[in-house]
Amino acid sequence: MSSDVFLLYFEDEAEFALRLADEAKLTPQLIHRHRFPDNELKLRFPPKLPSHVVLLRSLVDPNEKLIELLLVVSTARQLGVEHVTLIAPYLAYMRQDIAFEPGEVVSQRVIGAFLASLFDAVITVDPHLHRIATLDEAIPGTTTVVLSGAPLLGDLVAKHHADPILIGPDRESSQWVALAAQRHGFDYAVCEKVRHGDQSVDIELPSISFYGRAIVILDDIVSSGRTIACAAQRLIAAGAVSVDVAVTHALFAHDALNVITSAGVSSTWSTDCISHPTNAVSISPLIAAELNKLDGFMNLRAVAKKSP
Ligand code: R5P
Numbered sequence: 328m329s330s331d332v333f334l335l336y337f338e339d340e341a342e343f344a345l346r347l348a349d350e351a352k353l354t355p356q357l358i359h360r361h362r363f364p365d366n367e368l369k370l371r372f373p374p375k376l377p378s379h380v381v382l383l384r385s386l387v388d389p390n391e392k393l394i395e396l397l398l399v400v401s402t403a404r405q406l407g408v409e410h411v412t413l414i415a416p417y418l419a420y421m422r423q424d425i426a427f428e429p430g431e432v433v434s435q436r437v438i439g440a441f442l443a444s445l446f447d448a449v450i451t452v453d454p455h456l457h458r459i460a461t462l463d464e465a466i467p468g469t470t471t472v473v474l475s476g477a478p479l480l481g482d483l484v485a486k487h488h489a490d491p492i493l494i495g496p497d498r499e500s501s502q503w504v505a506l507a508a509q510r511h512g513f514d515y516a517v518c519e520k521v522r523h524g525d526q527s528v529d530i531e532l533p534s535i536s537f538y539g540r541a542i543v544i545l546d547d548i549v550s551s552g553r554t555i556a557c558a559a560q561r562l563i564a565a566g567a568v569s570v571d572v573a574v575t576h577a578l579f580a581h582d583a584l585n586v587i588t589s590a591g592v593s594s595t596w597s598t599d600c601i602s603h604p605t606n607a608v609s610i611s612p613l614i615a616a617e618l619n620k621l622d623g624f625m626n627l628r629a630v631a632k633k634s635p
Contacts, residue, residue: 350615481507552583
């Protein structure tokens with residue numbers, strides 16, 4: 328069923344976008360994207376837009392996509408759009424939240440301010456917030472909605488294992504591990520992680536018994552895969568009968584999937600916040616439900632219907 332609120336999307340996210348549009352009862356509208364020989368972009372969407380549009384852009388490989396956001400939203404505003412909601416199932420640049428050395432850019436602050444300057448609302452899933460408590464602090468002055476993939480991953484784990492231990496590879500993961508484990512009464516714990524570099528981490532297991540147990544490592548992000556690989560090796564050495572992985576954001580940079588498979592991981596499951604062959608559960612029903620719940624959204628839908 329169509330509506331007067333457009334869901335703008337790019338071709339590479341068409342499958343997710345069309346499903347979400349159907350679930351949230353939005354009108355899907357493709358943004359045509361032309362790349363010039365020199366790599367600059369030309370974008371085109373319908374010349375007439377309603378007063379509220381929702382833009383879907385998961386920010387994996389974010390650098391060019393941030394330029395797309397700027398081009399889309401600036402043009403939408405020129406065409407009279409009053410309210411723009413960003414759905415970014417994966418929100419990039421959230422991990423760099425502090426300057427570890429003088430002069431280092433705090434990307435979370437810069438990108439957060441950029442998104443705040445463009446969007447009236449931002450909906451995302453499991454953003455990596457370490458040293459701040461809420462996404463509002465990273466994207467100030469904008470309505471923010473944070474959803475979690477952890478309950479979906481917990482439900483998926485329950486289909487494969489009757490009595491697993493859920494393990495978070497570092498302290499930050501404890502929020503997601505607890506959320507997934509508690510709804511099924513699973514045992515859970517988190518490790519201590521020290522990162523030495525992009526490709527180098529060390530992990531100390533919590534002092535519980537893993538002998539003879541099925542383990543699922545649950546985390547928000549797999550990037551280089553080194554965190555998961557190190558945790559899996561330690562768990563297998565501690566007597567785990569199997570180690571699987573459940574993750575919200577399947578970044579899987581370069582050889583990450585091989586690295587974690589070689590470390591002994593059996594199955595890897597992810598949400599479709601980022602499209603990847605490991606996708607096993609979809610986040611779109613959760614986003615659709617949130618869109619329909621947002622009072623502001625519903626009011627704006629009513630306003631959009633009255634527009635000529
Ligand atoms: C950071 O603490 C995150 O929760 C992940 O554990 C981390 O980003 C994974 O990175 P990698 O796969 O490169 O070890």
